[in-house]
Amino acid sequence: MIKMAKSSYRGGGFSLTFRLSLGFTLLITFLMGAVGFSIYVRERNVFINGVVERGWAMVRLVNTVASEAMMSGNYGVLGEVMKDLHADGSILEAVVLDKKGDIMASCGFERGVSARAKDMATAADVRKLTPIKDGKGKVTAVAFTSPISDSGGKSVGHIYILTDFSFVESYLRQTVYNIIFNFVLATLAGLLLARLIIIRAVGRPIKGLLLATERVAIGDFSYKLPVATGDELGRLARAFNAMSGELGVLFNSIKSIVGDMCSTSKLVARHSELFEKESDRMDPDRQTELIKEINSCARRLVRASDQLNSLALQFKTQN
Incomplete structure (x- = not known):
């Protein structure tokens, strides 16, 4: 007598539900990575533009006060303005030079105005921004140099202002850490949720179909699959x-x-x-x-x- 044998093949490799959930997770990972990268680039541009705009705003302020001081010969107000900017952390170093290169006012220099500051200031015939890097190549400060112009537009001196940039690097570094942390959490949560959803929506019906196929393979045609969805x-x-x-x-x-x-x-x-x-x-x-x-x-x-x-x-x- 011929008997219908039950199939014993179980296959190898990863299951269909795992491959589907892995595919969805990779898609979520790609999207999260793209979103995180766009957030980082946007935050970086916002902070850099903020530092640059603030630096030029201080240059315009010092330029106005220094021009009036040179015309009146009273440098007290200029010194107070520069000390206030230095006190609130806006300026690391600053120096105002007249046309001859003599120091009119300065702040932030522990051992006197450095030669580098004088050279950068006197060499600036137009407004110029110079990034200052450390030994590792990271930008730690930004130097703003500009000529001082009187009301007639004539150059009467030079300005050198050094602003801190390290806080931007620190903030961006912390932003990267937060993005990576959220990225890992979202990936793990996406993998778990995708697997649960796929097991419920695909895995169970396929297992039921496999069971029914094995029943038919041994000659049992009475088993019926439950029809729970219309998909x-x-x-x-x-x-x-x-x-x-x-x-x-x-x-x-x-x-x-x-x-x-x-x-x-x-x-x-x-x-x-x-x-x-x-x-x-x-x-x-x-x-x-x-x-x-x-x-x-x-x-x-x-x-x-x-x-x-x-x-x-x-x-x-x-x-």
Whole structure:
């Protein structure tokens, strides 16, 4: 007797739900990375532009006060303004030079105005911004240099202002740490949520379909898949139930025909054996009756064979 065997193949590699959740997680990771990078670039540009704008605003303020001081010869107000800017942390170093290079006012220099500050100030015929880098190549300060112009637009001196830039680097570094931290959290949360959603939406229906397929593989056509949704998986479940039902009808028909053929074959064998043993003692009428019954059984077998052939033609198989 031929028995339908249950498939024992389990496959290898990662499951479909894991691959789908991994794909969604990679997509979320890419989007989060793009958003984080755009935030970093925007914050960096905002802070750098803020430092630059504030620096030039201080240059304009010192320029106005210094021009008036040079015209009046009173440098007290200029000194107070520069000390106030230095006190609130806006200026690290600053110096105002006249046309000859003499110091009119300064702040922030512990050992006197450095030669570098004087050289940068006197070399500035136009407004100029110079980044100051440390030994590692990081920008730690920004130097603003500009000529001092009087009301007529004539250059009467020079300004050198050094502003702190390290706080911008510190803020941007902290921003990067926050972005990375949120990025990792979002990736882990995305992986977990995507896996839970995919297991519920895809994994369970596929497991149910696998179980139903194994039941059909061992000849059980009574199992029906639950149809919980109207999407592609729901339509697949309905199609599988319809296929299983049609196969059940076909196998029941085959079973009925085979049973009829079996009983008819037994009847033919019994009549043939009886005719062979008692043909010499059997009256002619009885012989005729047995031959008719044998012929009737033979026709039934022919009809059953035709029915089986018709059912077999419904199956498409490869040669």
